[in-house]
Amino acid sequence: MPAQTDIPAGVAGSITMIVLTIAVALLLTSFYRRYKRAAKSEDETTQN
Numbered sequence: 001m002p003a004q005t006d007i008p009a010g011v012a013g014s015i016t017m018i019v020l021t022i023a024v025a026l027l028l029t030s031f032y033r034r035y036k037r038a039a040k041s042e043d044e045t046t047q048n
Contacts, residue, residue, distance in 0.1 A: 009017075
């Protein structure tokens with residue numbers, strides 16, 4: 001039996017990759033906003 005080296009992703013794979021990319025982008029944005037808020041809060045407490 002010959003080994004198949006190229007596996008077609010198809011529509012389902014493309015949709016999955018789009019959804020995963022959007023989810024990662026949303027999570028990174030959310031965590032960055034939370035980090036900036038925490039850093040700002042820490043700066044305010046150290047100045048007082």
